[in-house]
Amino acid sequence: MKGVGKFGEVLAAEKGKVSYDELAVRLEKIIRSGSRRKAIMEFVCRELRKVPHYSWVGIYAVEGTDLVLEAWSGPSATQHTRIPSGEGICGAAVEEKSTIVVPDVSKDPRYLPCFLNTQSEIVVPVMKDGSAVAEIDIDSERLDAFSPTDRAFLESVSEELASIV
Secondary structure, eight states, rough: TTTTSSSSEEEEEETEEEHHHHHHHHHHHHHHOOOOHHHHHHHHHHHHTTTTTTTEEEEEEETTEEEEEEEEEEESSSSSEEEETTOOHHHHHHHHHHEEEOOOOOTTTOOOOTTTTTOOEEEEEEEEEEEEEEEEEESSSTTOOOHHHHOOOOOHHHHHTTTOO
């Protein structure tokens, strides 16, 4: 993974200690393992959710004009398993082909409510040949939860995921 070893931040909370660098190494190994795509995506979601402030993690694939939920990890499922292109933060990230960080979802009219406790969200598109082919969607129960380190780390994970999508 490009830049492994550069994140360095260690977080601690009720989920335990998590090092972005160690997590990046684990994710790189599984993404490059040659395992089935579905199994890799499920592993990536479970591992990302170990970051203390990531309360729900999903990976959506672009299928035609829709985003389709391929894998997720969280306390419960989302009703948004299929999102039409251009709708919500997820649809906007795919259209804009760039990461969107929403510090307070209650102040963004694009937000599609999923969970009552969600306060912030980050959506990172997975790019391949100039097109968004998938995305990582993460909710947090904290306001303004996502730092520049989170963004850089998740964009790095996204680059790795492009190899299997």
